Structures are given as C-alpha cells and as structure tokens.
Amino acid sequence: MVVGERKALSEIKEMVRPYGKILIAGCDTCTAESLSGGRKQVAELAAALEMAFRLEGKDVEILEISVDRQCIHDFLLDIIDRSGEVEAVLSMACGAGVQSLAERLPAKPIYPALNTMFIGETVSNGLWQERCQGCGDCLLGVTGGLCPVTRCAKGLLNGPCGGSQGGLCEVSAVLKCDVPCIWHLIYDRLEQLGELERLNTYAPPKDWRRGGGIGPRQLVRQV
Numbered sequence: 001m002v003v004g005e006r007k008a009l010s011e012i013k014e015m016v017r018p019y020g021k022i023l024i025a026g027c028d029t030c031t032a033e034s035l036s037g038g039r040k041q042v043a044e045l046a047a048a049l050e051m052a053f054r055l056e057g058k059d060v061e062i063l064e065i066s067v068d069r070q071c072i073h074d075f076l077l078d079i080i081d082r083s084g085e086v087e088a089v090l091s092m093a094c095g096a097g098v099q100s101l102a103e104r105l106p107a108k109p110i111y112p113a114l115n116t117m118f119i120g121e122t123v124s125n126g127l128w129q130e131r132c133q134g135c136g137d138c139l140l141g142v143t144g145g146l147c148p149v150t151r152c153a154k155g156l157l158n159g160p161c162g163g164s165q166g167g168l169c170e171v172s173a174v175l176k177c178d179v180p181c182i183w184h185l186i187y188d189r190l191e192q193l194g195e196l197e198r199l200n201t202y203a204p205p206k207d208w209r210r211g212g213g214i215g216p217r218q219l220v221r222q223v
C-alpha cells in the first residue's frame with residue numbers, strides 16, 4: 001500500500017486560506033490504512049481546520065466525503081459531484097489520487113493534505129515501513145523475498161557491505177535505532193530455505209529505465 005503522512009495543520013491552513021467553502025476528500029484504502037487519510041482522519045482534519053479558522057475570526061464551511069479509492073476514476077464520481085458545491089478540494093489521498101482528481105476537475109483548485117511517503121507494509125499498530133520502490137524489475141525471487149533495493153541503505157545488489165555488524169546496518173548509529181542489515185536477513189532466510197548457493201550468483205547492474213529512470217512510467221495491457 002501507499003503510506004502517507006498528514007501535513008502540519010498550519011501548512012494545510014495556508015493552502016486553503018483563500019476559500020470560504022471547501023471539501024475534504026478522504027481515501028478509504030491506502031491512506032486510511034496508514035491512519036492519515038481515511039474517513040476518520042477527514043473528520044478530524046475538518047474539526048481542526050474549522051476550529052483553527054474560528055480562532056482567527058474566519059468562518060469556513062467544510063464539507064466531508066470519503067471514497068474507496070481516489071486513484072480510480074469511477075470511484076471519483078461522488079467527489080466530482082460534490083465539488084460543484086465548494087471553492088476548493090483538499091484531498092487526503094496519495095499523490096496519485098490528488099493528481100487523478102486534479103485532472104478530472106480542471107477548473108477546481110485541488111490541494112494535498114498529505115505527504116506521500118512510500119510503498120510499505122503495516123508492521124504493527126502505528127508502525128509502517130518501506131518495502132518497495134517499484135523498480136520495475138523485481139529481484140525478490142532471488143533474494144529470498146526481501147528487497148535490497150529498498151531496504152539496503154546503499155541499495156546494494158551484491159551485499160552485504162563492510163558496515164554490517166551483528167546483523168545491523170551501519171546507519172543504525174546515525175538513526176539511533178536498530179536498522180537490520182537486509183543482506184544479513186537475506187542470508188539468514190536463504191540459509192533457512194536451503195538456497196544459500198543463490199548468493200554465489202553475481203547480480204549485474206540493474207536497468208533503471210524500468211524504475212522510472214527515463215521519465216514517468218505507464219503500463220499498457222490488452223483487456
């Protein structure tokens with residue numbers, strides 16, 4: 001899923017300050033899962049914004065809506081309908097959802113309420129970690145299902161480097177928390193699978209064109 005983090009209220013407030021009536025639009029899939037942009041967070045942001053403006057003596061009417069996904073056109077129809085009632089829309093989707101909305105509402109100001117962070121996993125309650133950079137040439141089949149592109153601080157395809165100590169990456173000291181060396185984890189997992197010989201195969205440099213190295217990517221499939 002795409003993990004997002006809500007922007008500071010002060011930043012959001014300045015974006016929508018020119019408007020007297022706005023629609024806050026949530027996304028009930030990815031950003032809801034990362035507790036940043038689902039219907040509950042829409043209600044919280046609406047209340048916080050209303051209060052912040054009221055303390056300044058400014059009346060703002062805030063409408064709320066939430067849809068299953070903002071990155072799929074058909075799911076946007078309810079937001080498009082409601083947008084006629086407001087001067088601007090504040091989207092709580094990821095960057096793809098915000099752009100999807102902006103392209104379908106060319107005459108309406110659309111603002112992002114979130115910072116889109118990464119493709120990740122909910123590891124535990126309140127903890128999300130990056131797991132994939134969408135490199136376009138997945139290596140998980142040869143690395144035991146663990147991604148060195150995303151999870152090695154140096155993106156090494158033939159690790160580990162000399163900074164791996166006791167199972168931890170050298171960035172642990174800088175970040176002041178234990179960051180596992182992903183190549184150590186890859187070794188452990190391949191050992192458990194009885195596939196350690198995979199590490200004898202040299203991984204050549206990746207073709208980063210498939211990872212967005214030559215501009216925006218698209219996927220076309222006959223359906």
Ligand code: SF4
Binds near residue numbers: 133135137139148150
């Ligand atoms: S190898 Fe590429 S596609 Fe596979 S998980 Fe890592 S970044 Fe994502």
Ligand code: SF4
Binds near residue numbers: 155
């Ligand atoms: S210690 Fe491990 S995870 Fe960290 S940079 Fe080196 S190989 Fe990558």
